[in-house]
Structure formats: structure tokens, C-alpha cells
Amino acid sequence: xxxxxxxxxxxxxxxxxxxxxxxxxxxxxxxxxxxxxxxxxxxxxxxxxxxxxxxxxxxxxxxxxxxxxxxxxxxxxxxxxxxxxxxxxxxxxxxxxxxxxxxxxxxxxxxxxxxxxxxxxxxxxxx
Numbered sequence: 001x002x003x004x005x006x007x008x009x010x011x012x013x014x015x016x017x018x019x020x021x022x023x024x025x026x027x028x029x030x031x032x033x034x035x036x037x038x039x040x041x042x043x044x045x046x047x048x049x050x051x052x053x054x055x056x057x058x059x060x061x062x063x064x065x066x067x068x069x070x071x072x073x074x075x076x077x078x079x080x081x082x083x084x085x086x087x088x089x090x091x092x093x094x095x096x097x098x099x100x101x102x103x104x105x106x107x108x109x110x111x112x113x114x115x116x117x118x119x120x121x122x123x124x125x126x127x
Contacts, residue, residue: 010069011073048085070082083106
């Protein structure tokens with residue numbers, strides 16, 4: 001139960017950080033491109049990579065805290081970092097076909113799901 005609480009709290013922290021940083025970057029650049037989201041995704045990937053390397057060694061941090069950081073904070077900050085790390089893990093395990101399939105399926109299916117969800121929302125809510 002403690003692990004779930006730590007993940008829950010971490011997710012809230014990550015979500016607030018995503019909102020604040022992404023919005024700040026977007027406003028600061030004034031770009032029409034979603035540079036705020038890109039910045040959040042890049043930072044999340046950098047941090048999850050560094051933490052994964054740190055946690056691969058001797059475990060000086062309790063498992064609940066590790067999960068709270070990786071799944072909670074970074075999961076709330078950007079799930080793209082989890083996707084990127086899992087794909088990299090497949091590549092490191094020399095599972096190149098599975099890594100490519102993960103890239104293809106995640107991008108194609110998620111974009112398709114957003115499109116279908118949007119179309120359904122327009123139909124249901126008259127947007």
C-alpha cells in the first residue's frame with residue numbers, strides 16, 4: 001500500500017511539473033510548434049535514462065522510492081519517457097524487431113486512437 005501511495009503522490013508532482021514547465025517553455029518561445037511538450041518529453045527521457053543507470057547499480061534507494069520516482073514522478077511528468085526507456089531496453093537486449101514493433105505500434109495505434117476519440121467526441125458532444 002505504501003508503494004501505491006508513493007506512486008500516487010509522485011504522479012501528482014510530475015503532472016504539475018509537466019503543466020508548469022511545458023506551459024512556461026511554450027509561452028517563452030511563442031512557437032506555434034508544441035515545443036513545450038517536446039521539452040518535457042526530452043527532459044523526462046534524459047532523467048529516466050540517468051535514474052535507470054543509477055538504479056542499475058547497488059540499490060541504495062528503497063524500491064518504493066525508486067518506483068515513486070520512475071513510475072510516479074516521471075510517469076506523471078511524461079509517459080513518453082517510459083515508452084522511450086522500454087524501447088531502449090528492447091534494443092539493449094538485441095530485440096530489434098520488438099523495438100521496431102513497439103515504435104510502430106505505439107505511434108500508429110495511439111495516433112489512430114486519438115483520431116477516433118476526437119471523432120467520437122465531436123459526434124457525442126457536438127464540438
